[in-house]
Amino acid sequence: MAERQVQNLVDTLAERLGRSVVLDDTEVNLLVASRHYGDADEQRVRAVLQRDVGGAAIGHILGQDVAHWTSPGVVPAREDLGMKSRLCHPIRRQGRLLGLLLVIDEDQSMTPQEIEEVVRTGEDIGAILYGEQLSQDEHRRDQEAAVVELLTGDTARPETAVRTLDRLGVLRHGAHVTVTAVTLDDRAVAVETTVAELALRVATAGASRSRPAYTASAVLSTRGVLLQTWENNPTWERLREQATELRDAVGSVLGHSACAIAGVGGVHAGLHEAHRAYDEALVALRAAQRVARLDGLALADELGALDLVLRLPETELTPARVPEPLRRLRCQDPHGQLLETLRCFLDLAGSRPATAEALHIHRTTLYYRLDRIEQITGLSLDDGSNRLLLHLGVHVLEVVG
Structure with missing residues (x-):
């Protein structure tokens, strides 16, 4: 019902303006799109047809600092992305950013009255999204709490955490378990904490959707984490490829000025060994940060004696x-x-x-x-x-x- 209400609001706004309108979530994933009004660009076509905005476009929009906007502003065009200029209205409720309402405005000709219409529609959508997000927040909190319990060994009864992930539908029992961790390189250009966390969430959530393994993602401290179960033993080549894609996804959102590094723990038998895989992933992450020849990506199975050295206190x-x-x-x-x-x-x-x-x-x-x-x-x-x-x-x- 809520999705239908939001779709009606977006369609009504687009019809009144005679312009294409989309609603994205806070991570710039497409939620709702109106029909075309002859102003569609390559970026919109991709987003609607593939349900994928693309890391470069996400990075461009977030790079305008829209997460901190409190009123409508302009997201400039990007010819290399096939992206026209857009009016972007941040939808907020009780100080929380709930979504982004974007209207294609190639020549920035929208009148103050039209912009006010966008704001009013945003208020109506915000009321609906607020209730939805409360439910989603609870889902995310439960998932991340269960992941933390499994990875850090903070519970004497991991079965509870396993049941929680199973109930949420994000993870299933598998013969093998792996953990991949990604973070920003300390030597990269400074990135605001909230923006870095958002980039890690976008990247890990994307990996969750695209992988054949069952995946629970979380952001723990300054690290994005993928906890995965596999029916068949994953190869190291496959895990390396996935970690590379994860790094690229973070870099795509933040731009090339920020460099991500990744560490992959060993393959272990079952979810009850997840804490061991996480421990190894953190050591591998440390290796990726400190050992130049690894080029920002380390697999626990390839560390050898480096594992012993990297377990020394800093x-x-x-x-x-x-x-x-x-x-x-x-x-x-x-x-x-x-x-x-x-x-x-x-x-x-x-x-x-x-x-x-x-x-x-x-x-x-x-x-x-x-x-x-x-x-x-x-x-x-x-x-x-x-x-x-x-x-x-x-x-x-x-x-x-």
């Missing part, structure tokens, strides 16, 4: 934790050639032929470099304890680098 992850012999090597190896050789040699279990092949160098060159490493560090590479110290040290260096 106060311990300083250059002082790098073994002294390795610090000497770094000081006397300004181009990093010896360090790269050592890392490769240790990763390949001390195999000289394999190391020479991997580095594309002659064995004589490799032997010379290994001799120099031993001279500088004062450690024999034939000693297993020395190799263990240096290998862990290389990982520490990579993390604190």
Whole structure:
């Protein structure tokens, strides 16, 4: 009934104005659209036909700071998106943003009387949306509370949280469970907290709709989280692809000035292991932030010894934790050639032929470099304890680098 009432209000407004009108939710997802009035652009056609506004368009609209508007304003055109100028009226009730009423206004010719008509319609729609959102808020709160319980292990009876997610229809039992976490890179341009949270919600909600796995999404602190169950064991390639899409979705909303990073926990058996998958996802997220070669995306299964290093307290992850012999090597190896050789040699279990092949160098060159490493560090590479110290040290260096 509520949807029909809102549709009637939007259709009536569009007919009075003789312009195309849409109602979006606070995350710029299409809720209701009027018929065309000869002014449709590529963006509107996409939104209506595909029910998908697109991350770039969402980012453009949110980039005008519409979430904080209290009166109608103009969202400028974007030719590259096939998007004409729009009048945007933020629908609010008791201070809460409930939706965005957008009217195509290519030449910005709407009169004050027409804009007032938009505002009056927005008030009527707001009264309807307010009741709807109270119900949706309860749904979201229940979902996120259940997700928090499962992921953080804050409940002695996880069955209650599992039943809640099952009741809400967002998650089902599956043979396997995974957790993917995404957040903004600390080194990115500062983004307001509310805008960052909105971007994380848009991205995780989008992943929830598009994936074959059963998914419950939540925003915990500064992280967007996907808790998923799978009937078939998902491949690491599939999880990496999904995490990449999640990062891209956040970046698309916020623009390229903000960079998202992602971490994927291991694949575990059943929802009762969700807290383990989440713990691993957080370590992987830390690796994505600190280890440059991972390029902002880390999978727990690929961390190896880095997992041990990254579980040290933040106060311990300083250059002082790098073994002294390795610090000497770094000081006397300004181009990093010896360090790269050592890392490769240790990763390949001390195999000289394999190391020479991997580095594309002659064995004589490799032997010379290994001799120099031993001279500088004062450690024999034939000693297993020395190799263990240096290998862990290389990982520490990579993390604190």
